[in-house]
Amino acid sequence: MKLRTVLFAGLSLVAAAGPSFAEGYPEKGRPVKIVVPFGAASSTDLLARSIAQGISEISGQPVFVENRAGAEGVIGMVSAKAASPDGYTLIMTTSSTQILNPYLLPQISYDPVADFTPVTGIAKFSLVMNAGPGVKQKTAEAFIQAARSEPGKFSFGSGTTTTRLAGELLQYAAGIQMLSVPYKSMAEAMTGLAAGQVDLVITDLPSSSAHYKSGRVRPLAVTGPARMKARPDLPTLQEAGVRGYEMTGWWAAYFPAKTPAPIVQAMRDLIHKASETPVVKQAFATFSLEPLFGTEQELAALQRNDLERWGKLVREAKLGPASTVKE
Structure with a gap:
């Protein structure tokens, strides 16, 4: 009986403590940094800046973008993984760093799965x-x-x-x-x-x-399976006679590993609300992007599936070095 009472009390404390991680988050006036592992004026940079502006508009929270370009995104990802998991360093990146770098680069000094916490998908392209x-x-x-x-x-x-x-x-x-x-x-x-x-x-x-x-x-x-809404005049490569060719990618947001779940959920909600602002909607329309907003679990599943799918294709076509991702 005593053991059951102690266990129940412990679980109650854990349950009560969970939401406290996100209580008051984000702290009013404390800036949120979005690390972009690519250069200024890159597509990831432009989209990140629209998301940053959208978050600021709906929350009043200062949000800024920091570009850490180089080595096909590796420099920025290494910098981001070392940040404190307190919710004030967000990473906006693509399937390049999270799926393809492990297969196409000889060596990378980050693990796209273990070193980051998924927040939400952003867009497919x-x-x-x-x-x-x-x-x-x-x-x-x-x-x-x-x-x-x-x-x-x-x-x-x-x-x-x-x-x-x-x-x-x-x-x-x-x-x-x-x-x-x-x-x-x-x-x-x-x-x-x-x-x-x-x-x-x-x-x-x-x-x-x-x-x-x-x-x-x-x-x-x-390169997609269908023509772009923004450029309906352009055929797909399959229409041009390249049978079976399809190449798409995605943008997503991550926190450093071990960021508390309530903070992840709070940021996911902010990003989803920001997606309804005119500045983000305009970015999606201008660049013919398909929304990919969802839960952190859905992003994690997408990443797992794509790691398996693209890894198999790269190996079959003999296009790059062996994977550094533990399977």
Whole structure:
């Protein structure tokens, strides 16, 4: 009887203590930092800034973005994992750092599962196949035919593991050979494409759309299973004859590992409410994004499934080094 009483009392204390972690969170006036492991004006940066503004508008809480770019997102993720798990350092990143880096980089100094606590998904996106000024072909289908007839003539640039994998998969699925040219960031990759340093860059619409006005960068196709609402004129690569090709990614928010669940839930609720603000809605419409808001459990399940799916594909296609993620 005494043991039962002690156990009951202990459980009651734990239950009562749980919500206290989030009581008064976020503390009024205390800034929340969003770490973006990519450069300023990158797609992740632009979306993070809209989310930050949305959170500030609905809560009055100061929120700012800190860019920690380099090494295909690794520098920012390592910095974020070392932050205090108190709810004042949020990480906004992509499936590049959470799914593909472990398979495509020789070594990474963070574990995308063990070092972070999922908060919520943000958005899903397709990529755009962009041609530079040296490409004379007007369509994706014509470009692929030219690449097949002259193996090794064309090149593609990348600035993240997602964009590198997109180019590698195009070679694999279309039966073509191109030179892979990695850049330090997507901004540099797109600048290189516009300058004619490379022939092709497959990246998201936010990263590429600013270059269309000059006419030196032309979108040829999209990588998703359907056409983009923002660019319905662009065919999918499957429509262009690349059977089975599909490349999509996602953005999501994480806290450092061991962040208390009530704080995670409180931030998830803030992000979901922020998604209804005009600034976030405009970002989603402009960049043709598909909402991915959900629970932390749903994000964790998505990450597990994608680690398995993309790991299998990378190994089958022999596209990268062995995984560093413990399975």
